[in-house]
Structures are given as C-alpha cells and as structure tokens.
Amino acid sequence: xxSFEEIFEKVKxxxxxxxxxxxxxxxFEPLKYVYFExxxxxxxxxxxxxxxxxxxxxxxxxxxxxxxxFGFDIKVKFISPSQKNEYEAKKEAKLYARVNPTKETFENFxxxxxxxxxxxxxxxxxxxxxSISVNGGMNYNPLFIYGNSGLGKTHLLNAIANKIKENDPxxxxxxxxxxxxxxxxxxxxxxxxxxxxxxxYRSADVIIIDDIQFLAGKEATQEEFFHTIDNYIVNDKQxxxxxxxxxxxxxxxxxxxxxxxxxxxxxxxxPPELETRIAIIKDKCNLYDFQLPDELITYIAEKVKxxxxxxxxxxxxxxxxxxxxxxxxxxxNDVQSIIKNIVNYNQPVPQLxxxxxxxxxxxxxxSVSDLYSKKRDVNISYPRQIAMYIIRTVTxxxxxxxxxxxxxxxxTVIHSIQTIEERLEEDSILKAQISDIIKNIxxx
Numbered sequence: 303x304x305s306f307e308e309i310f311e312k313v314k315x316x317x318x319x320x321x322x323x324x325x326x327x328x329x330f331e332p333l334k335y336v337y338f339e340x341x342x343x344x345x346x347x348x349x350x351x352x353x354x355x356x357x358x359x360x361x362x363x364x365x366x367x368x369x370x371x372f373g374f375d376i377k378v379k380f381i382s383p384s385q386k387n388e389y390e391a392k393k394e395a396k397l398y399a400r401v402n403p404t405k406e407t408f409e410n411f412x413x414x415x416x417x418x419x420x421x422x423x424x425x426x427x428x429x430x431x432x433s434i435s436v437n438g439g440m441n442y443n444p445l446f447i448y449g450n451s452g453l454g455k456t457h458l459l460n461a462i463a464n465k466i467k468e469n470d471p472x473x474x475x476x477x478x479x480x481x482x483x484x485x486x487x488x489x490x491x492x493x494x495x496x497x498x499x500x501x502x503y504r505s506a507d508v509i510i511i512d513d514i515q516f517l518a519g520k521e522a523t524q525e526e527f528f529h530t531i532d533n534y535i536v537n538d539k540q541x542x543x544x545x546x547x548x549x550x551x552x553x554x555x556x557x558x559x560x561x562x563x564x565x566x567x568x569x570x571x572x573p574p575e576l577e578t579r580i581a582i583i584k585d586k587c588n589l590y591d592f593q594l595p596d597e598l599i600t601y602i603a604e605k606v607k608x609x610x611x612x613x614x615x616x617x618x619x620x621x622x623x624x625x626x627x628x629x630x631x632x633x634x635n636d637v638q639s640i641i642k643n644i645v646n647y648n649q650p651v652p653q654l655x656x657x658x659x660x661x662x663x664x665x666x667x668x669s670v671s672d673l674y675s676k677k678r679d680v681n682i683s684y685p686r687q688i689a690m691y692i693i694r695t696v697t698x699x700x701x702x703x704x705x706x707x708x709x710x711x712x713x714t715v716i717h718s719i720q721t722i723e724e725r726l727e728e729d730s731i732l733k734a735q736i737s738d739i740i741k742n743i744x745x746x
C-alpha cells in the first residue's frame with residue numbers, strides 16, 4: 303500500500319507533465335504534502351503568492367486527479383507556510399498508523415509447528431489487548447516476537463493491529479518501526495518538544511514497535527523507550543515488540559530493558575518445515591492468481607527453506623516470467639533458474655550486498671558513491687532503486703536494514719522496490735538486466 307505522500311508525489315508528477323514546463327516549475331514544484339485529513343489532502347505552498355495562484359487556477363485540476371486515483375471524491379486544501387505547524391501537530395498526534403491495513407491478517411497467515419506458538423500468543427493478545435494476564439495469570443505484556451528476517455513477524459504485528467481495530471474501532475494503537483521511534487524522539491529532543499512526544503507515545507491503548515534491534519546502542523532513545531514501555535506496563539496497557547533475535551542476544555540493549563521484556567512472553571518463529579512451506583507457496587499462488595503443478599510447488603519448497611519472503615519472491619518472478627512469455631507453462635528449468643537467482647547459500651549477506659551495489663554501478667555506469675548519496679537525478683535514483691530491489695530479492699534483508707545501508711527511511715525503500723516490481727511486470731529488458739546482474743554476482 304502506498305503512503306499518502308507517495309500518492310501525492312505520483313499525482314504531482316502526472317499533473318506536472320500535463321501543464322507547460324514553466325507552470326510545472328513555478329507552481330507545482332514548490333508544493334509539498336503535509337497531511338491527509340478525512341477526505342482532504344493538505345498541501346503546503348512555498349509562499350502566500352503561490353498559494354493564492356494554485357488555489358485560483360489549479361485547485362479543481364488537483365482535486366480531479368486525486369479523485370481519479372482514489373475512485374471517490376477527494377478535496378484539496380492549499381496552505382501557506384504559516385499554517386503548516388497546525389497540521390504538522392495533527393500529523394504528530396495521529397496515533398494509529400498501520401503498516402499494512404488490509405493484506406496481513408490472521409486469516410492469511412499460514413500456521414505450522416515453526417510459528418504456532420507465536421501465532422497463538424498474537425491471537426490471544428488481539429482478543430484482549432487491555433488485559434495483561436490471560437490463561438490463569440500468564441503474563442503477555444510485553445509480547446515479544448522474534449525470528450530471522452522474512453519469517454512473518456511483521457505480518458503477525460499487522461494481524462494483531464487489524465484484529466484489535468476490527469473488534470473495537472475506538473482502540474487507539476501506535477504502530478511504529480523502531481527506526482521511526484528513534485528519529486521522531488531525536489527530532490523532538492533537538493526541538494525541545496519532548497512533551498509532545500510523550501503525549502503521543504504514552505496515551506494510546508496499545509503500542510506496537512517493530513524491529514527493536516535498531517534501538518541498540520542509542521542511549522538517549524533507550525532511556526525514552528524504557529520509560530515508554532514502563533508507562534504501558536504500569537497502566538495495564540498492551541505492548542507488542544519484535545526483533546530478529548531474543549533480548550539476551552541484542553548485545554547493546556540496556557539490561558533493564560531486557561529485564562522488562564523478559565517479564566512478558568517471548569515467542570520465537572523458526573524457519574518453516576516442508577509442509578508449511580508447501581502451504582505457504584499454495585497460499586501465495588492463490589494471492590497472485592497463479593497456478594503451479596504440485597511437483598513444482600514441492601520442488602520450490604525443498605529448495606527455498608529459510609525465508610518466506612524468498613518463497614514469495616520465487617512465485618512473483620514465475621508469474622512475471624509467465625506473463626512476459628505469453629502465458630507459456632512454467633517448466634522445471636524456469637523454476638531452477640529463478641531459484642538460483644534468488645537463493646545463494648554460500649555468501650554472507652554483507653558480502654552479497656556489496657557485490658550487488660558494485661555490479662549495479664558497473665551495469666548502469668554510475669559510481670558506488672553516487673548510489674549511496676542523496677542525489678536524486680534519474681540516472682542515479684533509478685539504479686539505486688534496482689540495487690535495493692535486488693538486495694531485497696537475493697538476501698531477504700528487511701526494508702529497515704536496506705534503508706540503513708543507503709541512509710534512507712524504510713518507506714523510501716518500500717516505494718523503490720514497488721517501483722521496480724511494477725516495471726518488471728511489463729518490461730522484459732529490465733527483467734533480463736536484473737537476471738544478468740544477479741547471475742554475475744553469483745558467478746564471482
């Protein structure tokens with residue numbers, strides 16, 4: 303699901319191409335997304351003059367473009383810089399921010415022995431989030447779900463959030479990545495507005511924080527994090543956390559935070575066994591409306607063992623291949639080729655990512671330093687998006703880990719990967735280029 307900011311940028315690009323280059327530069331380029339309120343996009347203008355002009359000449363054009371995108375009527379409100387703080391405050395106060403509000407539920411989570419305990423704990427919490435004890439006093443607060451990348455942790459967190467809101471829409475939930483929590487806290491700390499941060503993060507009914515290993519080593523943030531979760535525990539409100547490892551193995555996480563987490567329930571997710579992998583592949587085939595013979599499903603399940611995200615990547619690539627090849631039946635050779643491109647059993651992830659970045663830089667004639675830079679030129683940003691896509695596909699790294707690698711917010715990584723996925727559906731040349739890059743990486 304695209305964020306409102308990504309939708310705004312998409313509409314802005316489309317409208318900019320529909321007017322003269324001068325109009326696009328003078329009147330559209332300065333516009334920035336601020337907030338989405340009910341059915342209205344709040345858009346910041348560079349000054350009052352720009353605000354007045356776009357309000358008078360282009361408002362209907364913008365409203366129509368947004369309405370066409372959403373499929374229902376959308377309004378637009380252009381504001382001047384002096385009005386921006388009001389809406390930024392509203393944005394800060396928005397408590398419930400789901401990562402994926404429709405796709406990831408308990409109903410489409412494939413359960414097996416490797417994840418049954420975490421699944422059951424997540425369902426118990428979602429059924430009664432305002433009580434910290436269930437099943438005869440067993441403490442579920444915090445609920446801490448851990449396991450390697452690509453095994454379904456974030457899916458369960460989203461499923462919890464979705465079920466709680468389904469059961470009681472009035473429940474206020476904060477769902478945030480640890481990286482976002484850190485960045486937001488440091489911004490308020492530098493602005494002297496930590497009271498605003500406290501008001502937001504300590505006033506919800508439920509708080510869900512994903513990938514808390516990214517808090518490790520950040521002393522000021524850890525202090526704030528400790529007091530935040532302590533506040534929820536004292537007030538009998540639910541905390542759900544996730545990480546790629548158990549608390550004891552997050553070496554630079556403060557002992558008192560580990561102690562608080564370990565007072566709750568720790569639930570691990572292991573790589574799925576063969577039967578569960580087969581069920582997952584069938585589920586993904588149904589999701590993408592794509593049929594595979596049972597023998598190919600079994601073959602994939604036997605070869606891709608440790609990462610659900612890689613299983614999904616294989617199915618998506620097979621479907622794209624089938625579409626590009628005029629719906630030709632998928633063969634065992636096709637499956638073997640795609641699995642070889644996705645799964646590499648021998649190379650460490652850091653070594654693989656460096657090889658990917660180097661290979662992309664050579665293929666697109668752009669320096670490695672430019673790929674890591676903040677430059678947004680198309681000849682640099684496009685290869686950067688390809689590098690992010692290949693890293694995600696080959697290594698199964700999380701969006702947060704890839705973002706950290708490129709010094710980008712995880713939402714930027716999501717947008718980049720979605721962009722490449724969309725292009726791959728209709729661009730056979732790009733598909734061949736990416737296949738060649740991956741092959742070159744594995745041959746080195």
